[in-house]
Amino acid sequence: MVDRVAPAGTRGEQAVDRVHAVLRAEILDGVRPAGSRLREEEIAEAQGTSRTPVREAIRRLAGDGLAVLAPRRGAEVVAWDEEDLDELFDLRVLLEGHAAARAATSGRADTARLSELCDRMEALRRPTGDRDYAEITRLNLAFHREVHRAGGRRVLPDLVARVVEGPLVHSTLRRYSPDRLDRSFAQHRDLVAAVEAGDAEWARAVMTAHLRAAREVVRAAVPLSVPAPT
Amino acid sequence: MVDRVAPAGTRGEQAVDRVHAVLRAEILDGVRPAGSRLREEEIAEAQGTSRTPVREAIRRLAGDGLAVLAPRRGAEVVAWDEEDLDELFDLRVLLEGHAAARAATSGRADTARLSELCDRMEALRRPTGDRDYAEITRLNLAFHREVHRAGGRRVLPDLVARVVEGPLVHSTLRRYSPDRLDRSFAQHRDLVAAVEAGDAEWARAVMTAHLRAAREVVRAAVPLSVPAPT
DNA sequence: CTCCTCGTGATTGTGCACAAGGTAGAGCGC
DNA sequence: GCGCTCTACCTTGTGCACAATCACGAGGAG
Incomplete structure (x- = not known):
């Protein structure tokens, strides 16, 4: 899970796909527990990109049903009862x-x-x-x-x-x-x-x-x- | 369907929601027929916003299954056979x-x-x-x-x-x-x-x-x- | 005449900066 | 002591500019 952090987009892969995949894996593996917030800047820094692809990735996660969005308040990992x-x-x-x-x-x-x-x-x-x-x-x-x-x-x-x-x-x-x-x-x-x-x-x-x-x-x-x- | 074009975000509504709703209606009403391309700049201009919210709206449409995305080539309205x-x-x-x-x-x-x-x-x-x-x-x-x-x-x-x-x-x-x-x-x-x-x-x-x-x-x-x- | 290659234009992907809004905390009044 | 309000910070929303990539067309070689 190291991934090239520096160039961040050297290969043909799109940054947003990488971020999406990583976040998805982290959520599914429990690294990011249900209810935990997904702060754009923190993730951007960790992934070595800017906030823009992170935003897209989070929205996609929300579309997948893995995160919930609150306007102006950010996203958090979905919690199931x-x-x-x-x-x-x-x-x-x-x-x-x-x-x-x-x-x-x-x-x-x-x-x-x-x-x-x-x-x-x-x-x-x-x-x-x-x-x-x-x-x-x-x-x-x-x-x-x-x-x-x-x-x-x-x-x-x-x-x-x-x-x-x-x-x-x-x-x-x-x-x-x-x-x-x-x-x-x-x-x-x-x-x-x-x-x-x-x-x-x-x-x-x-x-x-x-x-x-x-x-x-x-x-x-x-x-x-x-x-x-x- | 005129909508405030000028201030573009004066009210509490988020621009992305507006764009999403408009595009969705246009697709469902057949104004944008199946297979037609969704060019970010054109939509942004028509809606009086920048490309950023338009991008998000398009991604959301793709998540809804109303559009298909091709990497680096944009999005188009989904076509059903x-x-x-x-x-x-x-x-x-x-x-x-x-x-x-x-x-x-x-x-x-x-x-x-x-x-x-x-x-x-x-x-x-x-x-x-x-x-x-x-x-x-x-x-x-x-x-x-x-x-x-x-x-x-x-x-x-x-x-x-x-x-x-x-x-x-x-x-x-x-x-x-x-x-x-x-x-x-x-x-x-x-x-x-x-x-x-x-x-x-x-x-x-x-x-x-x-x-x-x-x-x-x-x-x-x-x-x-x-x-x-x- | 056909096919390949290279250039040019157009469109999306990403980074960054500013603005808007919300939350938490401290301070003040009751 | 408790609750309210106001302020400051933090986070997200939007706009904009540059970079990367793809499609299309022109030109030349075979």
């Missing part, structure tokens, strides 16, 4: 279920790729360290993204991303017991089978079950971001 | 159906307000001019928004807005025959009844039927954007 998380999860089930159903009949699903992702996840079924968990998370995300892509042309993937890439969902897999991890991988295989069979309702049911199980794991585990064990 | 519209409509049915179902059981639905909106729409059941259609559209939007609000706390209303406030959906009601308009209003009444009864699946079914009927009207009618019969 228990009910919000329930709503989020419901919508995730709805949209990802829809995506799975569509993927089964759209004929645009790359089942070979899905199977390969399953293979690679199962190769890590007994993760030993952070690197393994990170890799599984990456693969899992890629798997779901492939389903989204196959289930919708333009709108659905964006919409789903908004709901999936929310809080804590990020590091959910870390909380899975080895047993639950196996079952999760098995559900992935079921989903591939449903898609290959072209059975929309089967695919929707598998995805629904898959996500509801995930919700239970998160529910059972303790706090959200900010401790606040109230 | 037939398949995109199908996808959009499917998601609208899914999300608004979900919202209706939730509204029926959440206990947060203001059925008095819904009924009143029905009353006011039915008072205009034989619209005579643009003003009537505009008013019906406003009331219809308020009705649906109330359902969204009652069906979700934070995420759902935003998500639905993204799908509903797309292209052409705006002026759909203008294409309804008097007969279809009556049936549409009747469906609104049914929805209120379902919500009052607390029957989630009934509410979902009514909303689904309501929207599918709307899709048919749009399908039967002719072109997409760029109507510009003026």
